[in-house]
Amino acid sequence: MTFWFTLKEGLKGFKRARLATSISIVSVAFALLLLGLFMVFTANVDRLIGDLRSRIELEVFLEPVIEQSVGMKIASEIALMEGVSDTRFISKADAANRFEKQFGRNIYEVLDTNPLPPSVIIHINEGYRKAASVREIAGRIAAIDGVDEVAYQEDLLQVIDKYIHIVYLISGAFGGILLVIAFILLHNTIRLTILARKDIIQIMKLVGAKEAFIRRPFIVEGLLQGLIGGIIANALLWMAVALSRHYFFEAVVFPYIFFAVLVIVGVLIGIISSKMSVSKYLKAVL
Amino acid sequence: MTFWFTLKEGLKGFKRARLATSISIVSVAFALLLLGLFMVFTANVDRLIGDLRSRIELEVFLEPVIEQSVGMKIASEIALMEGVSDTRFISKADAANRFEKQFGRNIYEVLDTNPLPPSVIIHINEGYRKAASVREIAGRIAAIDGVDEVAYQEDLLQVIDKYIHIVYLISGAFGGILLVIAFILLHNTIRLTILARKDIIQIMKLVGAKEAFIRRPFIVEGLLQGLIGGIIANALLWMAVALSRHYFFEAVVFPYIFFAVLVIVGVLIGIISSKMSVSKYLKAVL
Amino acid sequence: MIEFYNVTYGVDKTPILNNISLRIVKGEFVYLAGASGAGKSTVLSLIYMENLPDEGTVIIDRYSTAKIKQKEIPLLRRRVGVVFQDFRLLMDRTVFENVAFPLRVIGTKSKDIKRKVFRVLAEVNLSHVRNADPAKLSGGEKQRVAIARAVINNPFIVLADEPTGNLDDDSALEIMSIFEKINRQGTAVLMATHNQSLIQRFPHRNLYLNKGYLIKP
Amino acid sequence: MIEFYNVTYGVDKTPILNNISLRIVKGEFVYLAGASGAGKSTVLSLIYMENLPDEGTVIIDRYSTAKIKQKEIPLLRRRVGVVFQDFRLLMDRTVFENVAFPLRVIGTKSKDIKRKVFRVLAEVNLSHVRNADPAKLSGGEKQRVAIARAVINNPFIVLADEPTGNLDDDSALEIMSIFEKINRQGTAVLMATHNQSLIQRFPHRNLYLNKGYLIKP
C-alpha cells in the first residue's frame, strides 16, 4: 500500500517536474557514459599491457657443437619447467637464416661452416612474467647441461615492471577523479531539480506530512533518474564500443559487467543526492 | 550606464540565487576540469608518439672490404643529405662487439678474420619520419658508391603511420564525445538554475521589461559562472599536473594555452546556455 | 485547548509579538482582528508551530512548545487545519490531489479519499475544477481549495488566515456558513480577518491585535 | 482610451469571457465587480495583454490587439500599472528594488529612482521595510508593495486586482485614498473588487461581470 503509493508518487514526480527531470536524466546519462568510456579505456589498456607481457621471450643458446636431437631434448626438458609455457627449437640452419635477415648476408658466402649455435626460444606463463621470476627461470635453465647462455630483454622487463605501476596509478587516479567528477555533476543536477521544488517540500511539511513520507517519493524519483540515466548511458556506451569495433579495432574489450556498474552507480548517486537535498529543505523549515 | 547596470545586475544574480549559482559553478568547474585532463592526456600521447618516431633509425651496410676512412667519408656525405639529421659510423670492430652482444659469442673465437661489414646508423629529420619519405631517403643512400644495403624497420614505420591515424581518430572521437558531454552537463546545469527563476523572468516581462533587458543580466551571470568555473578548473588542473609531475613523470607536457581554452569554453557555454534558457521562458508568456 | 502564556516572538531582534496570553476552548469560534502587519499570521504560525516562541509557552491540545519533540509536530499539524493567507497550494498537482493530501499523509484508502474529497469540493463549489492546475484558478477559487484542504481531515481546530479576502460577498457568506457549520460540529475556528461586516453579521469573540500587543476588550 | 469590442476569450474550449464590450475614458475610475471566477482578473489580463482575445478587439491607448507587434507589448505595459491579485513580487530582491523595477526598465537615473521610490513607499507606509525580503512581509504589506510598484511610473491607467483583499479597513481606506489621489491627478483606475462597502463609500461607475458576461446596469 504505502510502497505502491510511494512508487506511484515517485513516477508522478517525473510528470510534475517533467523538464527538470528530463534535464537531470540527460545529465546523469552523460556523466555515466563518461565513466563507462573510461572504464572501457582502462580495460583495453590493461589488455594491451597483458599482450605486451605475453611477448616476453627468452633465447637459450646451446653449445654450438651439440647434436640437433640433444638440443631438441633439452628444449622439451625446458618446456616441462615451472613457469615455462612453451618452447621452440632453433636449429643451426634456422640461426643462419636469422643471421641473413639481420645482417643482410648469407653466412655461407663468408664462411664454409656455420659457427652459429642452435637455440631454444621459450615463452613464460602468465603468472611468471616479472623480472624477478624470469631471472630465476633463466638461472635454472643456465644450469642445464648443454646450455651455453640465456639471453632475454631484462631491461624491457624491468621497464614494464616499473612503469606498469605508474600506468595503473595514473589510470586509477584518473578513474578516481572521473568518479568524483561524475558524482559531483550528478549530485549537483539532482540537487537543482529538488531546489526547484523546495516550496512544495515545505508546504507538505506544514500540512502535517512526516519527513519520511515527503522524502520517499523524491528518493524513488532519484532512483529512477539514476536507473533511466544508467540505461541510456549503457545504450550510448554500447554504441560507442560497436562503432569503434567497426572502425578501429575489432578486438575492443568490453566486459558486460560494466553495464551493471553504470546502472548501480547511477542509482546510488540518485538515491543519495535526492535524500541529501530533500533533507536539506526539510530542515529549512520547522 | 546600461552596461554597468547589466554587470551589477548579473553580479547581484549571484547573491540572489546563491545556492543555485554555486552548484552551477562547481559543475562548470568539474566539467571543464574533465576537458582539461583530457587535453593534457592527449598532448602527452602526442608527445609520446613524437618520441617514438624520433627513434627511427636506418642502418646503412657498406661493402665489407671498404677502408675505414672511405666509410667515414660516406657517413659524412650521407649526413648532408636532405632529411637526414645525424649519422654515426660503425666500424668493423664495433660490428664485432654488436655480434657478440647479440649471439653471445666472440666472433674471433670462431673465425680468424672479421666478416662483418662496417655500417652507418642514421637518424631522420622530424618532417621525414614517414614510411614514404624514409623509403625515398633509403633509395638515395643505396645509390651511393660503396653502400651495400640499407636496412630499417619499414614495417614498424608502416605500423606507426597506420596506427597514428587511429590513435588520433580515437583521441579526437573521445575528445569530441567529452566536449559534447561537458557541454550537455554545463548546459543542463545552467538551464536548471534558470528554471528555478522562471517566475521572476515572467514577472519582469509582465511589468514592462523588454526581452533584451531581462536577458542581459542572466547572460552576464552565465558568463561569470563560466569564467569562475574556468578559473577553478584551471587551478585544479594545474594541481593535477603538478602532482603527476611530482609523483609520476617530471616530463608531463602542459601547454599553457589550455588555461585560455578552458576559460573560453566555459564562458561560451555559460553565455549560450543562459541565453537559450532565458529565451525559452521569455517565450512561455506573452 | 489552545493556550498562550506570555508569548513573545521576534525576528532578528525586531519584536513581532509581545507578551501574548490567550486561551481558546474546545469548539469555540474566535476572530483575530488587527491592522495589516499587526502579527495575526504570526500568531497562527505559533499554533501550527512553524515558529516557536522566544519566551513563554504555547500549548495546543496535548502538545506544549516547552517539550514537544520535532517528530511530533506533524502529528500536531494533522489535527490543526490551516488556510494560509497565501494559500500554499502544491502547484505540481491537481486541485483534487491538493485537497486529498492530508488524507494521503495519514494513509487513508483511495476509495475513502475520493468520497471525502468529492464531498468537500462540492461544499466549496469547486467540483468542476477538481482536475485543474491550481495555478490557473482565480484568486477566490484558490482560496476555496485552501479551505477544502484545511477541513478535509476533521481537525479539532481550523486556523483561517483571511479566508474571504479574495471572495465576493456572496461567496464569503457561503464560506462563512461552511465555517459555522464545521464549528457547530465541534471544530474550533480561529479566523484572522479584516472583514468587519462579517464580524458583525456572525458575532463571535474577537481578539484584537495592535502592533504585536493583544488589546483587552 | 480602453475599448473592448465584442471580446471573447476562452482556454481549451472553456469560455471565460463572452462578447464583452466596454469603454473606459481617460482619467475615469471604474470598479469591476462580480463573483469569484466571474472573469475579472481575465478582463485585466486582456488589458495588459498577457492574454489576447480569441475574437473581438481590445484597444489600449494607441495599441490594438489587432495589430500590435510583440515587441510593442513592453511599451504598452510601461504605461499600464498593474496590482496583481497574487502580487507577483520579485522574490529575489528587496522591497525597494521591487518598486524601483519599472524605473530601471526605462533607464531612470539612480538618484531619481531613489527619490521616487522613497516617496511612494512613504505613501503606502512601507518605508521601514524597504530593505526587507518580500517573502517575509505580511499579506497586507505585500499588497502595498504591489501597489507602490504599479503607480511608481505614472501610468495612464492603474489596474488593481482586489487591492484591498489583504488589508484591514483602515489600511484599505488609506489605499483607496491613494487611488483617489492618483485618479485626481489624471490617472484612470480600473479596480476589480469584492468590497461592497468601499464601492458604496467611494462611488464610481461599476462594471458587473457574471460568469463571463458583462451585465448591463
Ligand SMILES: Nc1ncnc2c1ncn2[C@@H]1O[C@H](COP(=O)(O)OP(=O)(O)OP(=O)(O)O)[C@@H](O)[C@H]1O
Ligand atoms: N520572517 C520574518 N522576518 C522579518 N519580519 C517578519 C517575518 N515574519 C513577519 N515579519 C513582520 O512581522 C510583522 C507581522 O507580520 P504578520 O504577517 O503576522 O502580520 P499580519 O497581522 O498577518 O498582517 P496582514 O493583515 O497584512 O497579513 C510584519 O511587519 C512583518 O513584516
Ligand SMILES: Nc1ncnc2c1ncn2[C@@H]1O[C@H](COP(=O)(O)OP(=O)(O)OP(=O)(O)O)[C@@H](O)[C@H]1O
Ligand atoms: N489559464 C487558465 N486555464 C484554465 N482556466 C482558467 C485559466 N485562467 C482562468 N481560468 C478560469 O476562468 C475563470 C475566471 O477566472 P478569473 O481569474 O478571471 O476570475 P476572477 O473573476 O478574477 O475571480 P476571483 O474573484 O476569484 O479572483 C475561473 O473559473 C478560472 O478557473
Ligand SMILES: [Mg+2]
Ligand atoms: Mg497575515
Ligand SMILES: [Mg+2]
Ligand atoms: Mg481574480
